[in-house]
Amino acid sequence: MKRISSVELVRVSKRYGDVVAVDNLSLTIAEGEFFSLLGPSGCGKTTTLRLIGGLEQPDAGDVLIDGEVVTDLPPYERNSNIVFQNYALFPHLTIENNIAFGLRLKSRRVAEPEVARLVAEALELVHLEGYGARRPNQLSGGQQQRVALARALVLRPKVLLLDEPLGALDRKLRKAMQIELRRIQHEVNITFIYVTHDQDEAMSMSDRVAVMRNGNFEQLGTPREIFQTPRTRFVADFMGASNIFSGRVVALGAGAARGASGRTIQIETESGLRVISSDGQGRSAGAAVEFSIRPEAVQVFPRDRDWIADNKFEATIVGKLYLGDVTELEVALGDDNSISSRIQSSIDQKFGFKEGDRVSIGWNAEDCNLLSSGSDTTRC
Numbered sequence: 001m002k003r004i005s006s007v008e009l010v011r012v013s014k015r016y017g018d019v020v021a022v023d024n025l026s027l028t029i030a031e032g033e034f035f036s037l038l039g040p041s042g043c044g045k046t047t048t049l050r051l052i053g054g055l056e057q058p059d060a061g062d063v064l065i066d067g068e069v070v071t072d073l074p075p076y077e078r079n080s081n082i083v084f085q086n087y088a089l090f091p092h093l094t095i096e097n098n099i100a101f102g103l104r105l106k107s108r109r110v111a112e113p114e115v116a117r118l119v120a121e122a123l124e125l126v127h128l129e130g131y132g133a134r135r136p137n138q139l140s141g142g143q144q145q146r147v148a149l150a151r152a153l154v155l156r157p158k159v160l161l162l163d164e165p166l167g168a169l170d171r172k173l174r175k176a177m178q179i180e181l182r183r184i185q186h187e188v189n190i191t192f193i194y195v196t197h198d199q200d201e202a203m204s205m206s207d208r209v210a211v212m213r214n215g216n217f218e219q220l221g222t223p224r225e226i227f228q229t230p231r232t233r234f235v236a237d238f239m240g241a242s243n244i245f246s247g248r249v250v251a252l253g254a255g256a257a258r259g260a261s262g263r264t265i266q267i268e269t270e271s272g273l274r275v276i277s278s279d280g281q282g283r284s285a286g287a288a289v290e291f292s293i294r295p296e297a298v299q300v301f302p303r304d305r306d307w308i309a310d311n312k313f314e315a316t317i318v319g320k321l322y323l324g325d326v327t328e329l330e331v332a333l334g335d336d337n338s339i340s341s342r343i344q345s346s347i348d349q350k351f352g353f354k355e356g357d358r359v360s361i362g363w364n365a366e367d368c369n370l371l372s373s374g375s376d377t378t379r380c
């Protein structure tokens with residue numbers, strides 16, 4: 001029979017005293033999926049992972065792995081394994097023996113020649129051939145994390161649960177390990193459920209991402225959907241779409257915006273900006289709306305430049321932050337509005353922008369991302 005889901009949560013809740021850590025959460029993860037739980041500290045990511053792995057018992061609801069209810073099974077009877085941020089390797093055992101540990105447990109009864117073969121295969125998988133005889137303190141942080149991965153994968157779980165596994169590594173190593181993790185996941189074709197509070201990490205590796213807030217999902221989708229079309233202020237803010245405006249719909253089908261798809265609407269913000277937005281289906285005249293604009297969608301040009309955008313304004317640069325390949329400009333439009341723009345540093349250099357400059361800024365109708373009115377309506 002064809003399996004449809006690898007992991008399923010059915011209205012799962014978990015409280016600690018007054019704190020509802022996981023709140024009536026339902027979720028279906030497909031076999032072989034790389035699924036990330038993303039969100040700020042305390043939103044319930046680790047608790048969700050521990051509930052799947054059996055390290056916590058839910059107060060309500062069910063956990064299914066491979067179509068079977070495992071809610072009451074202990075961790076070792078579930079077909080899952082967990083990798084933590086702090087590696088949790090045995091310091092007195094060699095790398096080989098660390099990886100072999102689970103295979104040698106009595107319950108598994110794996111014969112020694114087979115243990116040796118599986119350990120060698122696992123070392124090869126994480127590119128650590130030749131390191132088997134060392135002890136953990138003779139390896140770098142990144143190498144230790146690979147050992148932790150190998151130790152979990154050698155047992156061939158159906159589901160691998162990873163709780164901020166790269167949190168202790170420096171930026172460069174983290175990037176390298178992200179690529180490694182993705183490669184390994186493709187190679188072993190095991191379902192990965194990955195917890196992180198780092199949006200770049202979630203974006204770069206996942207098939208799907210769930211943004212968590214207060215023990216439930218605020219939005220669930222592909223990395224691109226979450227990044228480009230956050231549905232709530234919370235997700236927009238968390239994903240770094242720092243320009244969020246509130247206003248009202250003042251006209252429907254306002255003008256033929258260039259390239260804009262769907263029905264166009266005209267919005268007047270609380271501070272009096274008139275903005276054209278696409279994708280206004282279902283919005284009626286007079287309705288309150290919120291929208292976000294990603295900083296990289298906001299273009300900035302010298303005032304005398306001739307250029308086209310659906311929404312164009314005169315503005316003043318009030319702040320500038322050099323970030324290496326990109327530069328962030330804080331731009332004021334009148335007294336009550338300011339907006340962040342992220343431009344290539346080469347463009348900033350070309351125009352020589354500086355604080356106090358009067359400039360022309362703008363963005364297109366399709367760069368306005370309309371947000372839902374409340375998070376409850378968008379619960380997944």
Ligand SMILES: Nc1ncnc2c1ncn2[C@@H]1O[C@H](COP(=O)(O)OP(=O)(O)OP(=O)(O)O)[C@@H](O)[C@H]1O
Binds near residue numbers: 016021039042044
């Ligand atoms: N054992 C516990 N006892 C009491 N409260 C707990 C316990 N574990 C978690 N909590 C609470 O449950 C909520 C969710 O915690 P959880 O560890 O799942 O968050 P998280 O999203 O993993 O956060 P972080 O990014 O900081 O690791 C928090 O308010 C936390 O304080």
Ligand SMILES: [Mg+2]
Binds near residue numbers: 045046047
């Ligand atoms: Mg956590």
